[in-house]
Amino acid sequence: MSTEQVVRPQWLQVASGTSVRPGELAVQPRRVFAQVIAGALVVLSAVALGGVTASRRLAEAEAVNDAAKIANLLADSVAQPALSDALLTSDASALAAMDQAVREHVLGRSIVRVKIWDPTGLILYSDAKPLIGQRFPLGEEERDVLVHPQTRADVSDLTAPENRLERGHGRLLEVYRPIWTPSGKPVLFEIYAPYGEVAARTGQLWKGFAGITLTSLFLLVVLLMPILWRLLNQLKRSQAQREALLHRAVEASTEERRRIAGAIHDGVVQELAATSFAVAGAAERAMSLGQPDLADELRSAAGTVRTSIGALRSLLLDIYPPSLATAGLEAALTDLVSTLRSRGTAVTLELTQQTGLDATGERLVFRVARECLNNIAKHAAAANVQVRLERAERHTVMEITDDGVGFDAADLLEHPVEGHFGLRVLSDVVAEAGGELLLSSTPGIGTTWQLRIPRP
Numbered sequence: 002m003s004t005e006q007v008v009r010p011q012w013l014q015v016a017s018g019t020s021v022r023p024g025e026l027a028v029q030p031r032r033v034f035a036q037v038i039a040g041a042l043v044v045l046s047a048v049a050l051g052g053v054t055a056s057r058r059l060a061e062a063e064a065v066n067d068a069a070k071i072a073n074l075l076a077d078s079v080a081q082p083a084l085s086d087a088l089l090t091s092d093a094s095a096l097a098a099m100d101q102a103v104r105e106h107v108l109g110r111s112i113v114r115v116k117i118w119d120p121t122g123l124i125l126y127s128d129a130k131p132l133i134g135q136r137f138p139l140g141e142e143e144r145d146v147l148v149h150p151q152t153r154a155d156v157s158d159l160t161a162p163e164n165r166l167e168r169g170h171g172r173l174l175e176v177y178r179p180i181w182t183p184s185g186k187p188v189l190f191e192i193y194a195p196y197g198e199v200a201a202r203t204g205q206l207w208k209g210f211a212g213i214t215l216t217s218l219f220l221l222v223v224l225l226m227p228i229l230w231r232l233l234n235q236l237k238r239s240q241a242q243r244e245a246l247l248h249r250a251v252e253a254s255t256e257e258r259r260r261i262a263g264a265i266h267d268g269v270v271q272e273l274a275a276t277s278f279a280v281a282g283a284a285e286r287a288m289s290l291g292q293p294d295l296a297d298e299l300r301s302a303a304g305t306v307r308t309s310i311g312a313l314r315s316l317l318l319d320i321y322p323p324s325l326a327t328a329g330l331e332a333a334l335t336d337l338v339s340t341l342r343s344r345g346t347a348v349t350l351e352l353t354q355q356t357g358l359d360a361t362g363e364r365l366v367f368r369v370a371r372e373c374l375n376n377i378a379k380h381a382a383a384a385n386v387q388v389r390l391e392r393a394e395r396h397t398v399m400e401i402t403d404d405g406v407g408f409d410a411a412d413l414l415e416h417p418v419e420g421h422f423g424l425r426v427l428s429d430v431v432a433e434a435g436g437e438l439l440l441s442s443t444p445g446i447g448t449t450w451q452l453r454i455p456r457p
Contacts, residue, residue: 033233034226041222048214065154065174068194071111072176073152076190079106080117086182088117088125091134099126107192113170114193116163117180120147125188129166137163139189143177147187152178157193172196270313277306330356330363330390334370338388341374351389356397357456365434365454366390366399373401373450381405381448392456399452410442 083102087095103115108128117126122139124132146153157164157173167173170193177191284299331352338348358366370388377383383405390399431438435455442448 033229037222037225037229041218045215045218048218064194064196065176068174068176068192069152069154069178071194072154072178072190072192075107075112075192076178076180079103080115080190081180084117084180084182084188086184086186089119089182089186089188091125096126096133100128103128111194112192113173113195114167116189116191118143118189118191120144120187120189124163132163132166135163137161143189146177147179147189150179150187152176156196167193170195265313270310273306273310273313277303277310280306330358330366333363333367334388334390337367337371337374338386341378341386344378346378346383347385349385349387351387351391353391355392356390357392358397358454361434362397362454362456365430365436366397366452368430369438369450369452370399370401377401377403377405377448381407383447393453396453396455398454400449401451402447402449404447407442407444407446407448409444410440410448 154176157175280303288296383403439451
C-alpha cells in the first residue's frame, strides 16, 4: 500500500541539512508571547509547589523543635516533680496527684494528650483514663530513649492501637523523653501536640517567601518582554531578507539557464552544424576522388557530429525551453517528454486546454515537471510514465506517475540524501508560488508526484 506524504514547502536550508518550513519560520508574536506567558505560569506553579513543600518541611522542623522544647520544660517543671514511686504500682493518690498537675499545667490548646509509660510498655498514667493500665509494645525509638536519655519528636501514627483515642484530634505530633522517679527508675513521658501549628507556620513562611519570589519572577518576565519584542522584529527582518534572497536566487537561476542555453545554441550548436556540413561535403569529394574508405569514415564522423547536435538540443530543452515563452506550456511539456521518450520510455501526456494558470504558474509547472522527469530518467528505471495536467475547482493539478523501482518516501523526506538537492530546490520553488507538492511512492511499485497550484 503506498504511503502518501506531504512535502511541506521549504523556504531555506540550515547548515545541518535539515529544512526550515514556512510554518515554523513565520514569526507569530501573539503565539510567542502566549508561549512565554504559559512558560512563566508553569515556572510560577513549580516555584509555588516547591515553596509550599519547602515551607512545610521547614515549618514541621520548627514545630517539632518547639514541641521538643515544650516537652522538656513540662517534663522538668511539672511531670518530674509530680512523679512518685507509688505511680509505678498504680497507687490512686499518686495517679490523682499526677492528673491534677497535668490538667492544671500541661493540657490546653497546644497539648491534647499526656501519657507516662514504664519500660515494659505499661501506661502508668494518661489523661485519657481508659488507657491507664493497658500495655502496648514500645517501639525501638522509645526503648532507645529510655536507655540513652534524649528528647525525640515524630508525626504520630494514629493507626497504632495505643493511639486510638487520639484519632479525633486530627493529625498530631508526639514528643517523648525519659523522666525519673525519686528512686531513679526511668519512665517515658509523652505528650501529643496538634499538627495544625505546622500548617499555620507553613502559611506564614510561604507568605514571606512567595511575596519576594513571585514578584521577582513577574518583574523578570516584564523586563524580558521588550527584549523578546526586539528579537522577534529582528527575526522578521531576517526572514524577509532570506525570502528576498531566495526569490533573487530562483530568478537568477532562470536567467542563467537562459544565458547558457543561448550561448550553446548560438555558439557550439551552430559550429557543430557547420562542421557536420563540412565533413559531409568532404565525404562526397573523397568519394568523387575514388577514396571510398575515407568517404565512409567522413560520413561516420558527420553522423557522430549530428548525433551530438541532437543531444545538445535535447539538453537545451532541459536547461531552458524557448517554447514555454513562445508556444506555451503545452509545447514546452511536449518538448520535455520527448527527451524522455528518446531514451526508450513510453510517456503519455494528457493536458487540459484551459489550465487557468498565469505565466508564473506555467513556469512552476514546467520546473516541477522537468525535475520529476529528470529524476525518473536518472533513478526510476521506468518503462511507462504518465503526465496529466487538469483544472480542478480551485487548483490546477499536475500528476506525474511512473512504474519504476519506487522508494521509501517517508524515509527520504525524513533523511534526505546528502548532496542531492533536487527535492529541496523543488520544494522551495513550490513554496514560493504558494503551491503544495504531494508524494506517493513504495519500493517496487512506482512513484506519483502531485502538484497543486492555487489559481490566481
